[in-house]
Amino acid sequence: MNKIKYSAKDFKNENEIRWCPGCGNYAIMNEIQRTMAALDISKENFTVISGIGCSSRLPYYMNTFGFHTIHGRATAVASGIKMANTDLSVWVITGDGDAMAIGGNHFIHTIRRNFDLNIILFNNRIYGLTKGQYSPTSDRGFISRTSPYGTIEDPFIPGQLVLGAGGTFFARIIDNNISLGEQVLKEAALHKGTSVVEALQNCVIFNSGVHHEISDPAHKEERQIFLQHGEPMLFGAGKQKGLIMENGRLKVTELNKNGITIDNILVHDVTRPEPYLHMALINMGLPDMPVAMGVIRKVEAPVYDLEMEAQIKKIQKTRKITSADELLRSGNTWEVKNNEVV
Amino acid sequence: MQLTGTLFSDATAHLGNDISTFPDYPAEIRAPKGTIGGVSGFQVHFGERIIKTPGDYAHVLIAMNPAALKANAELMYPGGIIIFDTDTFTEKNFRKADIETNDPFTELKLDDYRKIPIPITSLTREALKNFDLDIKSILRTKNMFALGLVCWMFNRPLQYIEDYIKDKFSHKPILVETNIKTLHSGYNYGLNMQHMTPSYIVHHANIEDGVYRNISGNIATAWGFIAAAEKAGRELFAGSYPITPATDIFVSLSERKDLGVKTFQAEDEIAGITSAIGASFAGDLAVTTTSGPGLALKSEAIGLAVMAELPLVIADIQRGGPSTGLPTKTEQSDLLQALYGRNGESPVAVIAASTPSNCFWFAFMSAKIALEHMVPVIFLSDGFLANGSEPWKIPALSDMPSINPPVAKNVSGFQAYRRDKNYLFREWAIPGMAGFEHLIGGLEKNITGSVSYEPETHQENVLIREKKIEKIADVIPLLETTGDKEGDILVVGWGGTYGHLVSAVHELRQDGKNISLAHFNYIKPLPPNTKEIFEKFKKIIVCELNTGQFVSYLRSQLPGFSYYQFNKVNGLPFTVDEIIQGINKLTEDRS
Numbered sequence: 001m002n003k004i005k006y007s008a009k010d011f012k013n014e015n016e017i018r019w020c021p022g023c024g025n026y027a028i029m030n031e032i033q034r035t036m037a038a039l040d041i042s043k044e045n046f047t048v049i050s051g052i053g054c055s056s057r058l059p060y061y062m063n064t065f066g067f068h069t070i071h072g073r074a075t076a077v078a079s080g081i082k083m084a085n086t087d088l089s090v091w092v093i094t095g096d097g098d099a100m101a102i103g104g105n106h107f108i109h110t111i112r113r114n115f116d117l118n119i120i121l122f123n124n125r126i127y128g129l130t131k132g133q134y135s136p137t138s139d140r141g142f143i144s145r146t147s148p149y150g151t152i153e154d155p156f157i158p159g160q161l162v163l164g165a166g167g168t169f170f171a172r173i174i175d176n177n178i179s180l181g182e183q184v185l186k187e188a189a190l191h192k193g194t195s196v197v198e199a200l201q202n203c204v205i206f207n208s209g210v211h212h213e214i215s216d217p218a219h220k221e222e223r224q225i226f227l228q229h230g231e232p233m234l235f236g237a238g239k240q241k242g243l244i245m246e247n248g249r250l251k252v253t254e255l256n257k258n259g260i261t262i263d264n265i266l267v268h269d270v271t272r273p274e275p276y277l278h279m280a281l282i283n284m285g286l287p288d289m290p291v292a293m294g295v296i297r298k299v300e301a302p303v304y305d306l307e308m309e310a311q312i313k314k315i316q317k318t319r320k321i322t323s324a325d326e327l328l329r330s331g332n333t334w335e336v337k338n339n340e341v342v
Numbered sequence: 343m344q345l346t347g348t349l350f351s352d353a354t355a356h357l358g359n360d361i362s363t364f365p366d367y368p369a370e371i372r373a374p375k376g377t378i379g380g381v382s383g384f385q386v387h388f389g390e391r392i393i394k395t396p397g398d399y400a401h402v403l404i405a406m407n408p409a410a411l412k413a414n415a416e417l418m419y420p421g422g423i424i425i426f427d428t429d430t431f432t433e434k435n436f437r438k439a440d441i442e443t444n445d446p447f448t449e450l451k452l453d454d455y456r457k458i459p460i461p462i463t464s465l466t467r468e469a470l471k472n473f474d475l476d477i478k479s480i481l482r483t484k485n486m487f488a489l490g491l492v493c494w495m496f497n498r499p500l501q502y503i504e505d506y507i508k509d510k511f512s513h514k515p516i517l518v519e520t521n522i523k524t525l526h527s528g529y530n531y532g533l534n535m536q537h538m539t540p541s542y543i544v545h546h547a548n549i550e551d552g553v554y555r556n557i558s559g560n561i562a563t564a565w566g567f568i569a570a571a572e573k574a575g576r577e578l579f580a581g582s583y584p585i586t587p588a589t590d591i592f593v594s595l596s597e598r599k600d601l602g603v604k605t606f607q608a609e610d611e612i613a614g615i616t617s618a619i620g621a622s623f624a625g626d627l628a629v630t631t632t633s634g635p636g637l638a639l640k641s642e643a644i645g646l647a648v649m650a651e652l653p654l655v656i657a658d659i660q661r662g663g664p665s666t667g668l669p670t671k672t673e674q675s676d677l678l679q680a681l682y683g684r685n686g687e688s689p690v691a692v693i694a695a696s697t698p699s700n701c702f703w704f705a706f707m708s709a710k711i712a713l714e715h716m717v718p719v720i721f722l723s724d725g726f727l728a729n730g731s732e733p734w735k736i737p738a739l740s741d742m743p744s745i746n747p748p749v750a751k752n753v754s755g756f757q758a759y760r761r762d763k764n765y766l767f768r769e770w771a772i773p774g775m776a777g778f779e780h781l782i783g784g785l786e787k788n789i790t791g792s793v794s795y796e797p798e799t800h801q802e803n804v805l806i807r808e809k810k811i812e813k814i815a816d817v818i819p820l821l822e823t824t825g826d827k828e829g830d831i832l833v834v835g836w837g838g839t840y841g842h843l844v845s846a847v848h849e850l851r852q853d854g855k856n857i858s859l860a861h862f863n864y865i866k867p868l869p870p871n872t873k874e875i876f877e878k879f880k881k882i883i884v885c886e887l888n889t890g891q892f893v894s895y896l897r898s899q900l901p902g903f904s905y906y907q908f909n910k911v912n913g914l915p916f917t918v919d920e921i922i923q924g925i926n927k928l929t930e931d932r933s
Contacts, residue, residue, distance in 0.1 A: 324572045332555060
């Protein structure tokens with residue numbers, strides 16, 4: 001088969017992009033397009049499915065098969081596509097309202113079944129398209145148009161839901177780090193199973209700066225830890241800080257102080273089947289801990305759409321009924337001739 | 343009791359009698375025993391002529407307890423036979439069944455009936471006393487005693503039932519032995535007590551040549567979809583969530599992995615239909631099966647299929663509503679929901695089956711229309727058709743019409759919403775087809791699939807979507823009448839009431855009434871000659887199991903006629919008798 005070389009341009013179309021100037025979505029879409037071009041997949045086999053929200057407009061700007069569906073249901077539509085054709089590379093574009101609120105049920109069940117999908121969850125902690133209401137990922141006390149006195153509820157941490165549902169792949173990226181995005185999206189695409197990538201994304205209009213504490217260039221070395229499989233969990237300027245486990249909890253420590261050497265630092269293993277350490281990494285947050293970035297979990301497990309295909313193949317090997325005609329005539333039948341049962 | 347009824351019906355059909363059955367059971371799996379609410383009944387009507395309904399009134403009632411007697415007292419044919427289990431006719435059980443005196447027959451005005459008291463419980467215990475079986479399991483076989491007895495009464499050989507028992511309990515030989523033993527005990531009891539129990543011989547019905555089987559509406563529906571997928575050369579995908587009384591369609595489809603059927607038990611009704619929409623986008627014949635409450639949950643997604651213009655069949659097996667309503671009872675009250683129950687101008691085709699076995703044909707036609715016209719189709723059945731069964735002459739797939747979906751072929755000039763000039767459907771361009779990359783979605787769009795909020799575009803698209811459904815009228819059969827092509831009275835019905843309506847019209851014609859029946863399977867669009875037929879009759883009476891949904895639709899679609907209506911909404915099918923009385927009343931006063 002001839003290998004076609006694509007560039008990111010092949011995945012762009014001529015539709016006018018209607019996101020606000022400065023929206024974090026632009027960067028993430030570019031990363032997706034570059035990732036698709038780099039994969040060894042024919043363009044017609046990409047399908048991009050979205051729900052409702054600002055980020056869910058993304059399929060309109062992609063030169064691939066695309067389906068802009070209804071609020072919260074993109075994961076269920078995408079599951080159906082995968083069951084119809086396991087050869088397709090199916091990408092789900094969703095947001096914190098779409099996936100965590102109205103689509104929460106489909107989100108966890110899709111992950112539980114482990115369909116081979118790439119879910120990119122744009123998390124800006126706000127409802128943008130409806131103009132500024134708090135979302136299920138907004139912090140307690142967050143002030144918005146529908147919470148003028150502050151919210152009185154705790155947010156979801158998307159990674160917790162992924163792990164709680166038995167997720168096989170979870171990663172976190174941020175809109176202003178392009179090389180991280182491309183590296184992670186490629187790994188997500190290559191993973192067999194449901195890959196969830198939480199993309200921390202800035203809404204310039206309704207929640208500008210929501211991730212600023214994390215992404216601020218002056219502090220990002222201290223406030224983010226880039227996890228790499230097989231590497232010690234180091235961060236900070238000059239990688240002088242690291243994570244250790246103490247009394248069952250993660251703790252930040254400084255290298256070469258109090259007898260701590262590189263050998264004491266935890267080594268990241270995305271393949272650990274038990275979720276405890278991955279969960280602890282997902283839960284880390286400011287001000288005490290850095291925010292974990294990169295691929296946090298990537299384990300192998302049976303994939304629903306492939307299992308369905310395999311089960312049908314297996315049953316068909318020994319089947320007695322091979323056509324609708326045979327089905328209609330299976331079991332108890334009788335023949336009538338001249339008004340007599342023969 | 344449901345198994346007992348099914349076995350008797352199957353054995354009967356096997357003998358060449360025509361049958362019609364009506365299982366009537368509570369929603370609770372183990373409803374309180376001995377109470378009216380807990381009665382599980384199975385009505386079977388069989389005979390040597392063609393049977394169209396499960397019958398209004400029973401000639402023979404087998405009451406396993408007083409509650410069963412009370413629940414069915416009003417459904418007894420005058421002078422009929424009541425067989426009852428004397429062991430259960432105790433004071434305690436009378437109270438449980440809300441029978442106030444200790445003489446249930448007088449209290450229930452059943453004095454003039456022939457009563458056959460049999461201690462079924464103790465005879466069953468006696469028959470099985472030498473088996474190493476606990477008392478609970480012994481008592482569970484007593485329905486077999488009743489079955490054996492009726493088999494004797496109606497001269498049904500036991501072979502068919504024995505084969506079934508051997509197969510069903512093959513893993514537990516003791517249950518094979520005990521069930522057959524009890525079955526024989528019942529049969530022999532009849533034989534020995536000939537002086538008490540009458541025996542009947544029922545001859546063959548006058549039946550067309552062919553290979554037959556018994557089939558219920560739900561299985562016929564599932565098989566109709568399977569046949570359509572094979573005929574269309576597409577894989578079949580069903581995304582569903584269990585719901586009474588539709589579940590058995592999904593169960594039957596799940597059993598057919600051998601035929602490559604993909605079934606997905608979704609997390610909810612919405613994921614059921616949206617996964618089906620995804621499968622349809624990706625090239626499968628996609629269906630979702632549900633009942634009224636589920637149809638309500640699916641309505642937003644049906645709108646998506648309307649907007650995206652994807653083929654999809656939504657099978658709605660109607661039950662009593664609103665809300666959870668009466669899950670196991672029948673009603674025709676989802677019609678307006680099927681026609682209009684969505685936001686925006688959201689037309690879909692609506693097709694209704696009218697007998698258990700023709701669920702096969704109309705499920706097949708629903709799929710054919712969905713695939714060939716790229717539209718969602720709502721297929722309507724109901725609890726009565728779903729669980730009822732009848733003998734069915736098995737068709738050959740080669741005799742079924744072909745199904746040719748408009749799969750896109752020509753890349754040059756392809757646009758997502760390029761349309762067929764005549765029928766207005768768009769082409770089906772499926773992910774994986776190189777050069778056809780395009781986007782569809784729920785927003786209003788222009789011909790390429792891009793978002794468009796232009797006032798003219800929306801206006802035009804609303805009309806196109808409606809027109810596309812109306813154009814289906816060109817490919818459906820003309821409406822026919824049973825009786826005459828013109829005359830005094832036209833009875834109009836739709837869906838599952840066919841058997842009762844045709845029987846009532848037949849009887850009224852025999853009484854000399856100038857009356858005919860027009861029964862609808864194609865609801866939207868209506869057959870193109872509907873108006874023409876209505877014009878040939880002086881009086882139109884629309885009969886349906888709701889408060890008048892089809893008649894209100896007819897009033898809006900075909901104004902200018904005075905429609906009379908006859909309705910019932912008590913969760914049960916019509917009886918032929920009440921239709922006759924209803925029609926007589928409506929035609930006596932004026933006309």
